[in-house]
Amino acid sequence: MNAMESAETNLKINIKKHKIKDLKITLVGHAGAGKSTFINSVFSTSRGRMVDLVGVKSENVAGLGTLKFDGTKAGPDDMFQSVTFFDTMGFSRSGNKCSGISEADLKRVCNGEIKIRHQFNLDTTKAATPKYRPNCVIFVASAEVMLNLDIMTDSTLKDQLKGLNACVPRDIAKIAVVTKCDNICNDTAKDASNIFKSRIVERVVKRAASTFGLQENKVFPIVNYTKEVETNTKLNVPIMYALRYALDYATDRVEDPLSDED
Numbered sequence: 001m002n003a004m005e006s007a008e009t010n011l012k013i014n015i016k017k018h019k020i021k022d023l024k025i026t027l028v029g030h031a032g033a034g035k036s037t038f039i040n041s042v043f044s045t046s047r048g049r050m051v052d053l054v055g056v057k058s059e060n061v062a063g064l065g066t067l068k069f070d071g072t073k074a075g076p077d078d079m080f081q082s083v084t085f086f087d088t089m090g091f092s093r094s095g096n097k098c099s100g101i102s103e104a105d106l107k108r109v110c111n112g113e114i115k116i117r118h119q120f121n122l123d124t125t126k127a128a129t130p131k132y133r134p135n136c137v138i139f140v141a142s143a144e145v146m147l148n149l150d151i152m153t154d155s156t157l158k159d160q161l162k163g164l165n166a167c168v169p170r171d172i173a174k175i176a177v178v179t180k181c182d183n184i185c186n187d188t189a190k191d192a193s194n195i196f197k198s199r200i201v202e203r204v205v206k207r208a209a210s211t212f213g214l215q216e217n218k219v220f221p222i223v224n225y226t227k228e229v230e231t232n233t234k235l236n237v238p239i240m241y242a243l244r245y246a247l248d249y250a251t252d253r254v255e256d257p258l259s260d261e262d
């Protein structure tokens, strides 16, 4: 067994430990970050075959992506059994008008004050119970956006990304996933195991950590399943690292809800 294969085996063991508690994981980030694709990637990795559970926006077709708040729950085929992933609308803008998720809805999502099938930016009623309050929020950004953050003429996106941390209550775990690392590093595009050796990926991880206000070990670079027809160890391992730590940190917060209190 090579190093990637043994990492995959160990990750699987750790992920499979999360069977008992119901965990909720909510994804937030800019439009086109790969949030919906990441949910499909996680379930593909888990089931060992391509799955298409969440609608993904085509890069070339105009559209807003996710319009309603909804969750995808793990089933008997999954290596994690009681986890639900919640997808959200991304933030975006056209001209100087913000067209993606509003700040109010973003806060609602992170606080769990949201009803299932809530229509983003249209429904204004809060949920009566915190049934969909996440145990972990994943900040999702694409590697290209992270790489170009400092040369962007428009600072709104940067401000929105920097603002995410403050949207999440202190007792909820946070990690970040940087997608599309194949688009910034040719070696990673050719062989996804190079993701852990790439200098440019390392730079992007550092930038994501400072943008999101997270420790570097809470930022996970990945390549989503978009071109493959079968799952493979090299794409699985980075995805499983992100998943494993999301589940671990989410569980820690469930077990010790006061850990972050002063």
Ligand SMILES: Nc1nc2c(ncn2[C@@H]2O[C@H](COP(=O)(O)OP(=O)(O)O)[C@@H](O)[C@H]2O)c(=O)[nH]1
Pocket: 029, 030, 031, 032, 033, 034, 035, 036, 037, 038, 055, 056, 057, 058, 059, 060, 065, 066, 090, 179, 180, 181, 182, 183, 222, 223, 224, 225, 226
């Ligand atoms: N090359 C590449 N494309 C990706 C990756 N992740 C997502 N995409 C593409 O990016 C586009 C937007 O993805 P989507 O999941 O709809 O983004 P969302 O708006 O955050 O939900 C889709 O065309 C995906 O196929 C990745 O890791 N690598």
Ligand SMILES: [Mg+2]
Pocket: 035, 036, 037, 055, 056, 057, 065, 066, 087, 088
């Ligand atoms: Mg989406």
